[in-house]
Amino acid sequence: xxxxxxxxxxxxxxxxxxxxxxxxxxxxxxxxxxxxxxxxxxxxxxxxxxxxxxxxxxxxxxxxxxxxxxxxxxxxxxxxxxxxxxxxxxxxxxxxxxxxxxxxxxxxxxxxxxxxxxxxxxxxxxxxxxxxxxxxxxxxxxxxxxxxxxxxxxxxxxxxxxxxxxxxxxxxxxxxxxxxxxxxxxxxxxxxxxxxxxxxxxxxxxxxxxxxxxxxxxxxxxxxxxxxxxxxxxxxxxxxxxxxxxxxxxxxxxx
Amino acid sequence: xxxxxxxxxxxxxxxxxxxxxxxxxxxxxxxxxxxxxxxxxxxxxxxxxxxxxxxxxxxxxxxxxxxxxxxxxxxxxxxxxxxxxxxxxxxxxxxxxxxxxxxxxxxxxxxxxxxxxxxxxxxxxxxxxxxxxxxxxxxxxxxxxxxxxxxxxxxxxxxxxxxxxxxxxxxxxxxxxxxxxxxxxxxxxxxxxxxxxxxxxxxxxxxxxxxxxxxxxxxxxxxxxxxxxxxxxxxxxxxxxxxxxxxxxxxxxxxxxxxxxxxxxxxxxxxxxxxxxxxxxxxxxxxxxxxxxxxxxxxxxxxxxxxxxxxxxxxxxxxxxxxxxxxxxxxxxxxxxxxxxxxxxxxxxxxxxxxxxxxxxxxxxxxxxxxxxx
Numbered sequence: 188x189x190x191x192x193x194x195x196x197x198x199x200x201x202x203x204x205x206x207x208x209x210x211x212x213x214x215x216x217x218x219x220x221x222x223x224x225x226x227x228x229x230x231x232x233x234x235x236x237x238x239x240x241x242x243x244x245x246x247x248x249x250x251x252x253x254x255x256x257x258x259x260x261x262x263x264x265x266x267x268x269x270x271x272x273x274x275x276x277x278x279x280x281x282x283x284x285x286x287x288x289x290x291x292x293x294x295x296x297x298x299x300x301x302x303x304x305x306x307x308x309x310x311x312x313x314x315x316x317x318x319x320x321x322x323x324x325x326x327x328x329x330x331x332x333x334x335x336x337x338x339x340x341x342x343x344x345x346x347x348x349x350x351x352x353x354x355x356x357x358x359x360x361x362x363x364x365x366x367x368x369x370x371x372x373x374x375x376x377x378x379x380x381x382x383x384x385x386x387x388x389x390x391x392x393x394x395x396x397x398x399x400x401x402x403x404x405x406x407x408x409x410x411x412x413x414x415x416x417x418x419x420x421x422x423x424x425x426x427x428x429x430x431x432x433x434x435x436x437x438x439x440x441x442x
Numbered sequence: 443x444x445x446x447x448x449x450x451x452x453x454x455x456x457x458x459x460x461x462x463x464x465x466x467x468x469x470x471x472x473x474x475x476x477x478x479x480x481x482x483x484x485x486x487x488x489x490x491x492x493x494x495x496x497x498x499x500x501x502x503x504x505x506x507x508x509x510x511x512x513x514x515x516x517x518x519x520x521x522x523x524x525x526x527x528x529x530x531x532x533x534x535x536x537x538x539x540x541x542x543x544x545x546x547x548x549x550x551x552x553x554x555x556x557x558x559x560x561x562x563x564x565x566x567x568x569x570x571x572x573x574x575x576x577x578x579x580x581x582x583x584x585x586x587x588x589x590x591x592x593x594x595x596x597x598x599x600x601x602x603x604x605x606x607x608x609x610x611x612x613x614x615x616x617x618x619x620x621x622x623x624x625x626x627x628x629x630x631x632x633x634x635x636x637x638x639x640x641x642x643x644x645x646x647x648x649x650x651x652x653x654x655x656x657x658x659x660x661x662x663x664x665x666x667x668x669x670x671x672x673x674x675x676x677x678x679x680x681x682x683x684x685x686x687x688x689x690x691x692x693x694x695x696x697x698x699x700x701x702x703x704x705x706x707x708x709x710x711x712x713x714x715x716x717x718x719x720x721x722x723x724x725x726x727x728x729x730x731x732x733x734x735x736x737x738x739x740x741x742x743x744x745x746x747x748x749x750x751x752x753x754x755x756x757x758x759x760x761x762x763x764x765x766x767x768x769x770x771x772x773x774x775x776x777x778x779x780x781x782x783x784x785x786x787x788x789x790x791x792x793x794x795x796x797x798x799x800x801x802x803x804x805x806x807x808x809x810x811x812x813x814x815x816x
Contacts, residue, residue, distance in 0.1 A: 242773050243773075244769055245765065245769065265772070265778070266769060266772035266773055266778075267772040267773075267775050267776055267777050267778065267781075269773075270772070270773055270774055270775035270776075271775045275773075276773055278770065278773075281770065282764075282766045282767055282770045284767050284770065284771070284784075284785065284788060285788055285789060285792060286787065286788025286789055286790075286791045286792040287771075287784050287785065287787075287788035291784075292771070292774070292784070295771075295774075295776050295780065295784065296771075296774035296775055296776060299774070299775035299776050299777070299780075300774070300775040331788070331792075348774060352774065352775070
């Protein structure tokens, strides 16, 4: 069973004249297959930095701590190696890649992650099925990746990739932001399909409790000042819903 | 024919068939300042000896005629006047020309393919080609350039009223080739002209596509893809002269550059003269820089002499591969090298996919892959 372990993770950004700025200040988290963890926190608390650091974005520097997937050192891997090892990041702002079609991109990604090219017919069928499940118009297969997509369309395509790449652990970075209720339901159903087998883990990063009505977390962590300042079960989300982040922000700042 | 002055615009005001009307360029002139003259092997100063060998071979399509004619043929040189010294030199020096004619209202179902093959780069060759579409004809013409040469030529595209011509110029020369080429398109009333230039091989390639309109309603689309490797100089100089009302032009040239001293030059000149009311024009150049040590010069010039236009704009952007693109693809398991290839392929592919001849498109895709393998 897959386990992602994050231990005392410190991450900085920037190395220019102003020097490096520490964003994550000692994060500890363990995500096991079959578990859904929600990370909630105010803007600027470092939630997205955690997501990027796990996937290896070059902008972020890990200054200390460790991240392992089933005991393997994730931090020693390149970005693509991490993905092939079974990590997935659904991006908050998926970039537009002109001239690279959705189907070409998906086929390249599936080939890389599975280690062999799927048969063209099987792949076309699989892609069509996955797109139908997310109510994505099949015409998108021939469009340039994310180019001219609405916010909701981009998020659906992130979940499409999630469902086709079938990672061990998925990090969803504010996948709910910018979605209307209908799109939120469609996207949440995709996430639930992904986790239904109980063999995959989810780290769901969100600012709002809204998505937690559709994707039920087993654990809720409150993030402030670059670390986890409170942890509990799903009931913690209700507390946040009613009371907001204010007292945690203070806790994070004083730490 | 003497020197003609067009004082209305500051762009391209000189024109003559006589080499002597043009001074030998020194490299300080606006039209020569980006070109390394020393590498032109005398094409620009009269010292090039014209005993090189570039063999022209044609695959004619049913409905079109392809002729090889002498330089005295009256159909030559009617659509243009040379605007610089090398163009005038090529006009003065060619021995034989190729004329492709598509008769009135004839629609070709197959492309006409002209293959030019250089056999010797140590001496110069001069060429001339004319493609004439009579009114309401439709045709696709492929110009393939391969081999080793020191070559200057003029190409005339005469598109009659209501006719439609699509041209694909493929410059896939050997590494030691120098090619200076002038592509003159003249569009009749409501004529349509689509041009693709794909420039990949050669030491120095300098292509000057130009468009003039003979009547209202003309529509020109000029596309170009180039890939400059270490040491290569690839230059494209576009000129669209809007002097008739209600004509349209679109220019989109894109290039990739890699390795030391790869140099790409793009000049996009558009003039909208006072009489060209209702003009709709847009030109774009984008360059993707893949390594250190390359150089890009991209200069759009738009001169507007009437306020009554539908649209007139230009854009130029040169930049490195976007780290965020690479990160996104890598985050899906795709290796850094493959991610880079996908981004470059995508960037150039948006123009390549517009090439309507499938065999040529496949050849271009293959050639771009070969560039990426370097």
